[in-house]
Amino acid sequence: MNMQTMMKPVSAVTDDLARIEVLAGVSIVIPTYREAENIPLILNRIDQLRQLHNLTIEVLFMDDNSGDGSVEAVEAAGYDWARIIVRTQDRGLSQSVIDGFRNARYPVLVCMDCDLSHPVDVIPQMVLALATGQQFVLGSRYVPGGSTDDDWGIFRYLNSRVATWLARPLTRVKDPMSGFFALRRDDFLKADELNPVGYKVALELIVKCGFDNVAEVPIHFSDRALGESKLTLREQLKYIKHLRRLYIHKFSNAMYLLQFLVVGASGVVVNLATLSLLLMAGLPAAACLAGGIATSVVTNFLLNRRFTFSYARDRNIWKQFVGFVTVSSLGIAVNYGVALSVAGTALAQGRFGLHMSALAGIACGMLFNYLGNRYVIFRKTHMR
Ligand SMILES: Nc1nc2c(ncn2[C@@H]2O[C@H](COP(=O)(O)OP(=O)(O)OP(=O)(O)O)[C@@H](O)[C@H]2O)c(=O)[nH]1
Numbered sequence: 001m002n003m004q005t006m007m008k009p010v011s012a013v014t015d016d017l018a019r020i021e022v023l024a025g026v027s028i029v030i031p032t033y034r035e036a037e038n039i040p041l042i043l044n045r046i047d048q049l050r051q052l053h054n055l056t057i058e059v060l061f062m063d064d065n066s067g068d069g070s071v072e073a074v075e076a077a078g079y080d081w082a083r084i085i086v087r088t089q090d091r092g093l094s095q096s097v098i099d100g101f102r103n104a105r106y107p108v109l110v111c112m113d114c115d116l117s118h119p120v121d122v123i124p125q126m127v128l129a130l131a132t133g134q135q136f137v138l139g140s141r142y143v144p145g146g147s148t149d150d151d152w153g154i155f156r157y158l159n160s161r162v163a164t165w166l167a168r169p170l171t172r173v174k175d176p177m178s179g180f181f182a183l184r185r186d187d188f189l190k191a192d193e194l195n196p197v198g199y200k201v202a203l204e205l206i207v208k209c210g211f212d213n214v215a216e217v218p219i220h221f222s223d224r225a226l227g228e229s230k231l232t233l234r235e236q237l238k239y240i241k242h243l244r245r246l247y248i249h250k251f252s253n254a255m256y257l258l259q260f261l262v263v264g265a266s267g268v269v270v271n272l273a274t275l276s277l278l279l280m281a282g283l284p285a286a287a288c289l290a291g292g293i294a295t296s297v298v299t300n301f302l303l304n305r306r307f308t309f310s311y312a313r314d315r316n317i318w319k320q321f322v323g324f325v326t327v328s329s330l331g332i333a334v335n336y337g338v339a340l341s342v343a344g345t346a347l348a349q350g351r352f353g354l355h356m357s358a359l360a361g362i363a364c365g366m367l368f369n370y371l372g373n374r375y376v377i378f379r380k381t382h383m384r
């Protein structure tokens with residue numbers, strides 16, 4: 001759901017906020033790494049907001065041991081509602097935020113960056129949205145009224161858009177990559193086990209808390225003026241790993257099947273490539289077909305163990321291999337038998353005759369596996 005900017009006067013917003021006692025008190029969690037220069041600036045902005053709306057707030061800087069004067073900067077600001085927690089283990093942006101939420105004391109949790117990219121003045125709107133039934137509120141760049149600084153290059157824009165598009169099956173919101181969001185502490189505490197990697201903590205929470213009512217408040221996202229970006233290519237690659245975890249969480253069985261099919265498809269390529277190599281080495285057709293099958297069985301096994309069924313990776317690999325081959329053996333036998341028979345016919349006389357035979361074998365082996373499972377092993381029973 002998209003929330004347009006509410007054109008209410010400041011005093012009306014303050015009154016609205018005062019009425020929602022259940023949500024009295026906002027904990028603002030700010031993950032930091034080397035942001036000493038920005039700390040006084042953001043505290044100053046938050047203080048102005050606090051006074052304007054008479055807000056009860058606390059600010060928690062979750063710092064990954066920057067050692068750049070961040071601790072001193074928080075102390076020097078002298079606000080009794082701001083503190084900094086220096087973390088020395090399990091470093092990372094998402095982990096810091098989750099840690100901060102666990103340490104927060106108020107019923108509303110807000111997360112924002114320290115580099116002044118996120119406008120603090122939409123925080124009241126976020127709190128009001130939570131009070132009117134929304135479960136999660138994003139500060140969004142991609143809803144009407146939202147924007148980014150003009151000097152975003154095409155690469156940065158595309159990067160952000162592709163990342164959002166990859167998350168579409170997980171959530172329909174327009175800006176799930178945003179680092180600026182609010183939710184209720186109670187809902188956070190009920191979340192399924194959280195294990196994000198990288199930067200996308202809002203996406204993690206939307207998926208793991210199973211939120212349906214997500215509001216997006218338009219924001220203008222300003223580029224950082226001071227300090228350095230920590231968003232490296234390595235961080236971005238972690239996103240793929242994070243997505244895989246979230247897809248498995250949301251689509252469990254379908255994801256296992258999908259990965260199994262992708263591995264199966266890779267097996268076809270391995271089979272045909274091996275076949276070509278053995279043919280070039282001058283081996284007889286029967287050996288080439290057998291070699292292709294054997295190699296693909298091994299790569300299929302290794303890839304399924306590493307990706308499809310990675311939860312069982314710590315068990316004995318040899319036992320698993322024997323089990324895998326046993327389960328697939330009838331299909332393998334059919335594959336080999338059909339490939340050999342086709343190879344012996346006139347069909348296999350052309351340039352890629354043996355490859356066609358191998359493909360015929362693969363198709364029949366797969367069909368056999370499927371039919372065997374569907375009508376024998378997992379058949380439906382009829383009860384009278
Ligand atoms: N605790 C902690 N905070 C981090 C870490 N990496 C980044 N941050 C903080 O997370 C926020 C977002 O990081 P940024 O470097 O601004 O990432 P970005 O906004 O995607 O990219 P730029 O704005 O271009 O720099 C900032 O407040 C950082 O200080 C980390 O490893 N640990």
Ligand SMILES: [Mg+2]
Pocket residue numbers: 113115117224
């Ligand atoms: Mg930033």
